[in-house]
Amino acid sequence: MATFKEFRNSVKPNWCPGCGDFSIQAAIQRAAANVGLEPENLAVVSGIGCSGRISGYINAYGLHGIHGRALPIAQGVKMANRELTVIASGGDGDGFAIGMGHTVHAIRRNINITYIVMDNQIYGLTKGQTSPRSAEGFKTKSTPDGSIESTLSPLEIALSAGATFVAQSFSSDLKQLTTLIEEGMKHEGFSLINVFSPCVTFNKINTYDWFKENIVNLESIPEYDPSNRIQAMTKLMETGGMLTGLIYQDKSRKSYEDMVVGFHQEGISNQDIQISEADFSKLVAEFK
Numbered sequence: 001m002a003t004f005k006e007f008r009n010s011v012k013p014n015w016c017p018g019c020g021d022f023s024i025q026a027a028i029q030r031a032a033a034n035v036g037l038e039p040e041n042l043a044v045v046s047g048i049g050c051s052g053r054i055s056g057y058i059n060a061y062g063l064h065g066i067h068g069r070a071l072p073i074a075q076g077v078k079m080a081n082r083e084l085t086v087i088a089s090g091g092d093g094d095g096f097a098i099g100m101g102h103t104v105h106a107i108r109r110n111i112n113i114t115y116i117v118m119d120n121q122i123y124g125l126t127k128g129q130t131s132p133r134s135a136e137g138f139k140t141k142s143t144p145d146g147s148i149e150s151t152l153s154p155l156e157i158a159l160s161a162g163a164t165f166v167a168q169s170f171s172s173d174l175k176q177l178t179t180l181i182e183e184g185m186k187h188e189g190f191s192l193i194n195v196f197s198p199c200v201t202f203n204k205i206n207t208y209d210w211f212k213e214n215i216v217n218l219e220s221i222p223e224y225d226p227s228n229r230i231q232a233m234t235k236l237m238e239t240g241g242m243l244t245g246l247i248y249q250d251k252s253r254k255s256y257e258d259m260v261v262g263f264h265q266e267g268i269s270n271q272d273i274q275i276s277e278a279d280f281s282k283l284v285a286e287f288k
């Protein structure tokens with residue numbers, strides 16, 4: 001059985017020292033080992049951003065896609081080979097701005113992918129512009145007088161879109177984050193894990209200390225029931241979306257792959273997809 005070290009490769013991340021993304025990389029590697037995967041069982045698909053580089057830093061199948069399109073690619077990978085455990089990842093800009101349409105539809109499709117958003121509440125790679133996760137009044141080069149748009153609440157949107165697994169964590173809480181990624185990988189459907197991941201270079205407001213002061217950890221609310229969607233929505237609203245832990249899980253709904261009629265268990269590469277001359281001619285005749 002592979003250890004987390006076997007999910008490391010020789011590429012040195014070029015994230016800034018102190019960037020929250022380092023811990024997310026470590027948590028994915030630990031979770032993959034803890035659920036008993038081998039590197040060849042895992043595919044990591046990412047979008048574009050500092051966070052998007054993660055697919056190159058894990059010893060597994062890796063696909064560095066295009067901005068906002070990690071999920072369409074990851075869904076294609078899963079449909080081509082459902083035996084792979086598929087992780088999609090990227091920044092809050094990637095998933096909640098340009099890619100938000102894909103995020104909502106992947107959620108309602110409930111395809112068996114774990115989507116890890118590295119939420120630094122800013123655009124890091126392009127040097128610090130306001131993202132949909134930035135607070136109102138947030139000043140950056142793109143909003144020098146402060147953002148006048150309201151902040152997006154992606155987890156509330158996820159619950160409304162029919163999500164079956166919604167969790168949130170903080171990059172400093174490696175133990176909680178690793179456990180949630182493991183749970184997400186084991187979940188039979190789409191799992192959304194939003195991770196507060198401070199950008200130490202461009203976001204001087206949402207710092208490690210700021211998150212520590214503002215996070216409400218569900219471990220401090222023992223009576224909380226993650227199978228109750230209304231309670232999940234209420235708690236998210238009450239805490240301004242600052243909840244961490246497993247916020248909601250519905251184990252009753254089938255995953256997309258399980259509902260597609262005739263969908264094969266084995267990957268396309270292992271299937272006999274030859275078509276006989278007679279069947280081919282019959283098919284062509286239908287279009288004449």
Ligand SMILES: Cc1ncc(C[n+]2csc(CCOP(=O)(O)OP(=O)(O)O)c2C)c(N)n1
Pocket residue numbers: 048049050051052067090091092093094095118120122123124125126131
């Ligand atoms: C189609 C397209 N539009 C815009 C860009 C420019 N761009 C690259 S990364 C990025 C945003 C990065 O922010 P985020 O997704 O939050 O990731 P982070 O760098 O903060 O990890 C943008 C706007 C691009 N590469 N492609």
Ligand code: SF4
Pocket residue numbers: 014015016018019020021050051120124125198199200201202
């Ligand atoms: S710019 Fe920000 S998000 Fe990008 S690597 Fe540096 S600290 Fe991380």
